Amino acid sequence: MSQYESYTNWKGWHLDFSFSEEDDLYYDKEFGQVLRPGLRLIEIGFGAGSFLAWSKQRGAEVYGVEIQEELVAAAKQHGVFAVNQIDQLLPHRQQGFDAVVALDVFEHLSNDEISSILASITKLPKSSGTLTVRVPNCGSPFGLWNQCGDATHQNMLTPNKLSQLAFATELRLVDIRNQARVPIRRTFGHRLAKGLQFAIRECVSKAIAKIYDYPSTLDQNIVIVMKNMK
Numbered sequence: 001m002s003q004y005e006s007y008t009n010w011k012g013w014h015l016d017f018s019f020s021e022e023d024d025l026y027y028d029k030e031f032g033q034v035l036r037p038g039l040r041l042i043e044i045g046f047g048a049g050s051f052l053a054w055s056k057q058r059g060a061e062v063y064g065v066e067i068q069e070e071l072v073a074a075a076k077q078h079g080v081f082a083v084n085q086i087d088q089l090l091p092h093r094q095q096g097f098d099a100v101v102a103l104d105v106f107e108h109l110s111n112d113e114i115s116s117i118l119a120s121i122t123k124l125p126k127s128s129g130t131l132t133v134r135v136p137n138c139g140s141p142f143g144l145w146n147q148c149g150d151a152t153h154q155n156m157l158t159p160n161k162l163s164q165l166a167f168a169t170e171l172r173l174v175d176i177r178n179q180a181r182v183p184i185r186r187t188f189g190h191r192l193a194k195g196l197q198f199a200i201r202e203c204v205s206k207a208i209a210k211i212y213d214y215p216s217t218l219d220q221n222i223v224i225v226m227k228n229m230k
Helices: 007-011 021-031 050-057 069-077 086-092 111-121 141-147 159-166 188-212
Strands: 040-044 061-065 081-083 097-103 125-136 171-178 221-228
Touching (some): 040 050, 050 061, 069 081, 081 086, 159 171
Parallel strands (some): 040 061, 061 081, 097 125
Antiparallel strands (some): 171 221
16 A cells, blocks of 8 residues: 555545536546436546546446545545445445446456456446446556556456456456547647647558558557456
């Protein structure tokens, strides 16, 4: 825990459980099609709470898991049910959970810790429940900047590695994709330039994939979706 003692200040989190216009744009593109009113959702490692706040505003029933006490306390102050470990949610599983989300979390954990969390997750969701994970893309050279940019990152993850860690559970990989590409809401010129950048990136990724017989998911962050097959 000592490495996290100043983590909140280093990240610049205000713990106000709000989300920016940029957050809104990204979350809507990444999760807007699956998040619906009444959906029971758990976020592991909710940090400053922006995704929980966005999901709650969209009508989801949200639960949070965090190891840092100050973050759990902040969540409770903002009306979010929060605990330190996912197993503490077991008493609330009667109705099942529809989705579990972990954004920029698993890279902080060891293989054993990830395996333990995956095993706990399979005890919680409905048969159609999903786990959505976002991590630095360690199957791409472009993911190394994010992976090596935080001293608390200790695990380099790829879809194959996460599938291996989940193999003893009922979770199975169903989708791999680049993190949603969203232009920041600034000037029209900036959005136009970003759109052009994204188009060029897509062409380059497809070319590299074809030349090297390699996945075309080469962006800095990757999103991995697993489904509970129980």
